Amino acid sequence: MRRFFQKAATFFANPGLRLPACCALSVLLYVLAFGFWLDRPLSLDLLRTEMVQKAQRLAALPSPKILILAGSNASYSHSCVVIGAMLALPCENGGTAVGIGLDEIFRRDAPFLRRGDVVYLPMELAQYTATRRQYDAAADGFLLWRHDRALLAHLPPDRIFGALFCCTLADALDALAEMALARHGVSPEALLAREYDAQGDRIDNRLADAAPDLLRHPARAVPPVQDISQGYGAALIARFVAAEAARGVIVIGGLPTDFSTQALNDDAVRAIAGLYTAQGGAFLVLPNRSLYPPEDFFNGEDHLARPCQYRHSIAVAEGLAGLLRRPVVPPGAAIERVAADCPSKKGRLLFVNKKKQKNFVNLGRAGFTAAGPS
Incomplete structure (x- = not known):
């Protein structure tokens, strides 16, 4: 050991080798720290635990089944308890935070989809417009490098490089704080159990607990059509739709929920719809x-x-039933009682034209068929 330190001291005493050696050592320490020691069990790893749990439940469901997949819009605004029951299909709500890359989510869930299964994708607009640079710097890089290096190895080289150098000193300090809390009894599994039910729906969104101060702001701007259709996220979605449709999986896109003051124009809806219908969805x-x-x-x-x-x-289930040509089971009394407390109370939200139930959802002045905008 003494000889090792003597050689190391001689090595670092050489001015020509000192700087590159220090750089190499710092990179090695960084890689070891973020790849094998530091962790974020109560924030980022909580999301990973959520994804793993949802993928495991999806794998256990018999086919045909339905998977709802998007960002938090899926888990907060859509309910497998309702949609699965009304379509008489086993259902998993795979909604995960928008900051998690779709390339990772699709790779986790695709192996468990079979011919005849249904995937409903009410993706948030930001998931279409996300750029490749945003993916390279995404927060899930830490998770992939720390816990899922086998999955990371299947992603593009720039994504691997971004995950490898994902983190900063602030991330290290956050990790140390979260690791200390986790050791003192704060359980990620217990946190998830309070937020989600056994089908992946959010259950901590009671109307009585709503935060009205967070809702008093102008509607978000609708991205330009070009940003929607040419975003890196849109390319990932189109690739997923094409691959799953070729395997006999039924992929149906949808719009995310948003404020009624949002100016969602026909061109934007057509651009989103085209990403699905052009690929067999x-x-x-x-x-x-x-x-x-x-x-x-x-x-x-x-x-x-x-x-x-x-x-x-309820409205989504009725719409999906029309596109799938499945009978729809009316919602039970318990579900109707809960739905009746929705403040807007504007009656039934969807009308399916029974004569054209195979391929048409009635939208009043602007129609969109299952084959694309009309």
Whole structure:
């Protein structure tokens, strides 16, 4: 050992080798620290635990089944309890935070999809417009490098490089704090159990607990059509739709929930729908384009309060039944009682033209067929 330190001291005493040696040592320490020691059990790793749990439940479901997949819009504004029951299909709500890359989510869930399964994708607009640079710097890089290096190895080289150098001193300090809390009894599994039910729906979005101060702001701007259709996220979605449709999986896109004051124009809807229909999928648009008054939401756009989550899910189930040519089971009395408390209370949200139930959802002045915009 003494000889080792003597050689090391001689090595670092050489001015020509000192700087590159220190750089190499710092990179090695960084890689070891973030790859094998530091962790974020109560924030980022909580999301990973959520994804793993949802993928495990999805794998256990018999086919045909339905998977709802998007950002938090899926888990807050859509309910497998409602949609699965009304379509008489086993259902898993795979909604995960928007900051998690779709390339990672698709790789986790695709192996468990079979011919005849249904995937409903009410993706948030930000998931279409996300750029490759944003993916390279995404927060899930830490998770992939720390816990899922086998999955990371299947992603593009720039994504691997971004994950490898994902973190800063602030991340290290956060990790140390979270690791200390986790050692003192704060359990990620217990936190998730309070937020989600056994089908992946959010259950902590009671109307009585809504945060109205977070809802008093102008609607988000709709991204330009070019940003939607040419975003890196849009390319990932189109690739997923094409691959799953080729395997016999039924992929149906949809619009995310948002404030009714949002100016969601026909061109934007057509651009989104085209990403699905051009790749062999279908697209569902509700008469209200999934837009609701701010008072129907819990703590922000994409997140409906539970009564409105149920009310929206009833409309989605009716729409999906029309596209799938499946009979729809009326919602039970318990679900209707919850949905009746949605503040907007505007009656039934969806009308399916029974004569054209195979391929048409009635939107009033602007129609969109299962084959694309009309």
